[in-house]
Amino acid sequence: MRSIPFRTPSPLPGFTLSLAITLSFLSVIVLLPLSALLGRGVMIGPADLWSMINTKRVWSALTLSFRAALIASLFNLVFGLALAWVLVRYRFWGRRLIDAAVDLPFALPTAVAGIALTSLYAPTGVFGAVAGRLGIRIAYTEVGIWIALVFVGLPFVVRSVQPMIEEIDREWEEASATLGASRAYTLRRVVLPVLMPALLTGFSLAMARSVGEYGSVIFIAGNLPNRTEIAPLLIVIRLEEFNYDAATAIGIAMLIIAFAILLSLNALQVWNRRRIGNG
Secondary structure, three states: OOOOOOOOOOOOOOHHHHHHHHHHHHHHHHHHHHHHHHHHHHHHOHHHHHHHHOOHHHHHHHHHHHHHHHHHHHHHHHHHHHHHHHHHHOOOOOHHHHHHHOOHHHHOOHHHHHHHHHHHHOOOOHHHHHHHHOOOOOOOOHHHHHHHHHHHHHHHHHHHHHHHHHHOOHHHHHHHHHOOOOHHHHHHHHHHHHHHHHHHHHHHHHHHHHHOOOHHHHHHHOOOOOOOOOHHHHHHHHHHOOOHHHHHHHHHHHHHHHHHHHHHHHHHHHHHHHHHHHO
């Protein structure tokens, strides 16, 4: 009679070695830079940090960055789900080309993307000229920032949701239709609960990327203080002025706000998993 091993064999090294390697890389890549930023903030002091953050220009830049990231991520959440669904469920000419084009923002340098978007949506561009005839200005406004953030964030939603759509058994939808459920009811009660964890993950990734996006935004934003100036650009401006304390203050403010948003999204994911499990 063969004995059953106490531990399941694993291709990875032992637990202690694996944990040590993981924590080492995590510390070097993530924790140490964040600790250095927070440590410099402690050296500056809370009062001075707040005085450098509590200005109209900084609050305007922070509000614009997070507001534009939220709007673009919500758009990507809806459009990315629709695009992923079409790519998985339908077969048509050019599908593989569209599927490959989804990953283009991953490979394209952000500065190149910014120049391309500006050339299209500027008042003299193809789309910008058409919009101008309708009295709409896209480039050098917040609308242009939204477009740039949609461009860079869309792949995160599509690639997060696509594998989950492939896993959905069509028999579930057919059974729902057989029982008399409408398409809207089937989407709301059968499909979306399964896709919700992937949707929240894609939204979180798109939001995180959009908040810190710099290269593709500065070309199309116009960078007007208190109007179209994003927080990452303001940090760069403070660094060019050798005002490292002010740059640190803005960076800490972005870090706190982003951490609070991601923590809320993670809590929402945990609640959703528990709700599905209890259901």
